[in-house]
Amino acid sequence: MNDLIYGIELTITGLLIGSMYSMVALGFVLIFKASSVFNFAQGAMTLFAALTLVGLIPMVGFWVALLLTVGVMGGVAVFAERAIFRPLVGAEPLVIFVATLGLAFILEGSAQIFWGTQPHGLKLGLPVEPLMIGGVFVSMPDFISALAAAFFVILLVLFFHKTRIGLGLRAIADDHVAAQSMGIQLRKVWTIVWVLAGIVALAAGMLWGARIGVHFAMSLIALKALPVLIIGGIESIPGAIVAGLIVGVAEALGEGFIGPLVGGGVQDIMAYLVALLFLMFRPYGLFGEEMIERV
């Protein structure tokens, strides 16, 4: 097989995976945008959501379970916002960062208390046979997952641009003080953002769960989002999407073409190397805004 076709296949594979990285990164971006909190518990939330879903499916069927899980994640989000982050309003972002670590411990521990330590499969009944388009191989389930991720992202964008709450969110992201003076209730919006992040966690948990199963290591998927955040900028939704794709492609191509030169295993490092390149040339990410200080 020639390298061109192989390269195209890897690029497609990378793009499809990349869309799933974007999903995970979105959870971080949402919360950071609205409240400047770097939510390290996003991975634990993903695990919690997915475990809840697969735990409920045998009891009540898929759709009811999905609905219930949305409810549970909403509850978790409201709890986190009320009990942990509201008392910490005004604290340094680093302090809140560590509080999210605490939240991660709580969520991981309780997920395993409620749902046990055993892993589960989550099969959404997607076709798995590969698709060949003109001699180029395309992974069917990845393609469908990517479509689902894209659909979800579009929903989010619509939410931000068309609904009143969404517009309020964007106003807050731009300027907390101004938004408050416009009568937007910060706290209400924060609660909504946490709920949204919980739902993003569930969506990511479903997509990844279908791919790798639902188990404890799922919380580690969040690590995949970190280079995405550097490249896209921590507070940019389009940034997270584009950067997710970039990371996906860089990983695939890096593994395919640079990997053989150094004995393979460069996939994860590629993501960070690309991120460092971006740091050199666009330190605040593709779409992030550099904070110009006035003196």
Added chain:
Amino acid sequence: MLMRRASIRFSPALATGVLAAGVLATASATLPTQTSIAAEGEIYHPMLVTRTGPFASAASGVSSGQQDYFALVNANGGIDGVKIKWEECEFGYKTPRALECYERFRGKWKIVYPNSTPVIFALSKRLTEDKVLGINLAGGRSESTDGTTFPYLSPVILNFWSQAASTIRYIAQQEGGEAKLKGRKIAFVHLDNAYGRQPFPIFDALAKKFGFEWKSWPLAWPALEQSAAWVDIARRFRADWAIQWNYGQSCNVPMTEMKKVGFPIEKFVGTLWCGSEEDVTPAGDLAKGYVSANYHGVGLDFPVIQEIIKKVHDQGKGNIDRKRVGTVAYNRGVLTGIIIVEAFRNAIKSAGMPLDGKKVRDGFRMIKLDKKRLKELGAEGLLPELVFSATYHGGIEPQLFQRWDGKTWTTISDWVPPYEDVVKSEIKRAAAEYKKQTKQ
């Protein structure tokens, strides 16, 4: 942004709560720890366990399997009347916590089985000093098969090199003999760490010997995303066989990936560390037909397991969810329990109670689990024959191969032995290296 000042009001109630919690925690830590003290004529046996974190799924089965076997021994009146009292120390597969656990029960250990290769490495120096045997079945330090260089370490069954060699022999058997391996391409998918690289010297030696080609695809932990590697294996390298050397939850990822790139699952063999129910269930139907290695029999069809069900679980004294009895991890625990109890038994017989680490080590070296003894124990077919000595701490044994049918594992092969010469020369080389490193 970083240095914003906090303005939190002081809440006396909260403060009291926090301080109370802190005081409670520290106070309980300083109390004479661990309430249970072994009665006269009991064996007090502390255990390192992992019931939290990413590795809890299988590891909890191994711990509970041992405990169920101990419970069975106790139900049968103990080892010649001596009962086993075990105590857990949870370390969550984290090395520093395991070190703390080790110190907490120091002087009380009879035999240490962390079920974690990094932990056995971290403990090895202390174990030798304290004269307590550290075992890690089918893992740990591969060269500790050499009981002379490593008097207090043992892989017990199948060190990593035996596993690798036996897996190649299995592939040769499928191909119809070693001669057919010539020109074959084997893809090796493995975690990008020392564990994942253990088979390298064995594969190199065997590739030279039999003329097959092998290539490595290292994956960074946690290796939950492997698509690029599999596209490469199936589309560019076009492997004839693929072997995976993942661990924990990265084991099931290849199932989906293979299906996506159209690599036949019949040509795929997993390490025995990717051969438990927990490793495949997340992949659901995609794992149907997957073959992995194992070092023991699977299922409930062993007298000893039946006896456990009857005398332990049916009495409501089980240490694990009944549904998990008979799983790979559980059976691993039971056979580990058998080996430990044999070591205890030999130690009591030759050196008498109370036991200590050295006595149990000596008892371990006297273990002779031949066909007859295995039958007596009701464990025929559950584990291979094991005969240890002061120089041989186990490690060169045959593997079984098993296939997953979507619900259960079925053993599909006889015991497949490793290529002993290759494994032995690697043990010799590594033991010498260790001596050099520690300037012995």
Added chain:
Amino acid sequence: MRPGSTSADEEADSDAERSLDNAPAGEADAGESRDAISVRRHSEPPILRTEAISLSFGGVRALIDVGFDVLTGEILSIIGPNGAGKTSMANVISGLYRPTSGRIFFKGRDRTAFSPQAVAALGIARTFQNLALFRGLTVIENILVGRHLHMRSGLFAGGIHWGTARREELENRRRVEEIIEFLNLTEFRGRAADTLPYGLQKRVELGRSLAAEPGLLILDEPMAGMNRQEKEDMVRVVVDANVDLETTIILIEHDMSVVMDISDRVVVLDHGEKIAEGDAETVRQDETVIGAYLGQEA
């Protein structure tokens, strides 16, 4: 300001006080006491010369061909309406902004491309329009940071803290105490900077820049947001710094009466361009200035 107890200080103080008490008519008095300096500065080359400085941010032109001299020992004020480019000019001089075109000479040498710390090393210090104190540090420590360039001890000396490093620390702390006395901050010397009221914080910031013993000091609206009493205190300190410490000062200020009182010369900026330059009286009478600035304000 509570004067120090020496007779020399007394004299300088009373001069400064008089100049304020009789403002604006007292200007002549202040001028008299600065005669000596005045003579010298006209015979020396300018300490700072800016030539045709332009600065733009993504199409917005903040400064257009601005050039002026600062003479040794004088107080030069830069005035102008909001957005005239006063702070931009200060930022250019202190090296925070690199001018798009134009050149800057300090003591006759081109230093257009210098970084802020290189500029500081030349002996140019400044204060900021918005408070720029080190909030986690005490008053003493803030001012000690001003001594940074006068101290040598690095990593090892600092970590071992013995011998030379200790002596150096003690010596510089002594200098800081002098500034604290000078600025009448003794009462607050151990307090964390961010717990002080606004006016005091401004004074600490001035102290920090004075501690650097600068040849040229840029004060960016040092009296903004102050009440009358605070302003008077500050004016006194500025004049003292100019006279007693022989510091050349560029003063950016909004308050016209203050500017007219103490400035030797005034530069007027409007929309990024220099529209007038000269002594206070000339500028006050300038038609363009009245149109652009005074007219608006009044």
Added chain:
Amino acid sequence: MALPDARTQLPQVLQRDMRYLPGSLDRLALFLLVGFFLLVPPFLGDYWLKGILVPMLILSIAALGLNVLTGYAGLISLGQAAFMAIGAFAGVIAYGRYGIPIPLTLLLAGLTAALVGAVVGTPSLRIKGLYLLVATLAAQFIIVWTIQRVPWIGAASMVTINTPPVFIGAWEIDTALEQYYFSLAVAAVLTLFAWNLTRSRVGRAWMAIRDHDVAARVMGISMLRYKLLAFMVSAFYGGIAGALVVFAWVGAANVQEYELELSIQLLGMIIIGGLGSILGSYLGAAFIALLPIAISIGMHNLYGIVGGEIVSAAVLANAEHVVFGVLIVLFLIFEPLGLAHIWRRFSSRFEFRLGSAVRT
């Protein structure tokens, strides 16, 4: 502006300003603490030494280094564990392979880490806050990856690299007590160094950068020099801590112990302990490293009292995580400035009661 009358009194005031601890309660506490660390351990069992105190001291050193970087210079890093890894491997290679004496080996381990730290620190010249956090995270991954991949280091094929018996001159450090005093000596030297440093010109330059970098620059403080210096000092401490893991605690270097999780824990330590506080580094290390153990033992005891039938061992083990998480959150809400601040508040209140308002 000569002020002769003040000058006669000044040195005394200045000497007092330069004291390590202004408060008498602080001094008493330090005296007791030092006394405890010096005199009590011989009477504690090996469990306390090897299981609790030695790891705590080592983690405190690493946390202290990170606190210099984050608490004083205001630069966040999630790469401290990687510097520990560098120190561990530099140490085991220098001592084990080349037989360099232990004190020099420690220095070398620190310097190697510091050198890498300087490289890792370069992005800090352009970015800060969470962007820097994520950039150092990249360093964490790349360093650990490199250690696992370069055959010369040895971690590529061996799970751990063991150290030969540890000798300083003719003194073999092999008992728990010796290992403890060895760690204590290193920790004491490094703590004193950091304490001095943070109160010196360099430390003030760092804090100036932290509080207002623009103002710091116009005061003549070089961002390049001081930011990189902060990274180097921080990495140096991490490197020495890593080497101590090998020589005083575990006896082997294993790269898997220095994953991201440890970096996160170290960051958690300094925040819970108190940013910009030497004491806080120690308190935080104790909190994060020891509290889970205390909870575990505490719950185990409780479980022993309540009886085994009610909760399974798995539930209990996971409940420890929940309790730990809740305690982290509660402490942060209660005292966002860190544990050290609780002490500071207590001691200043005490001083106030004493009426020692002499402090100006």
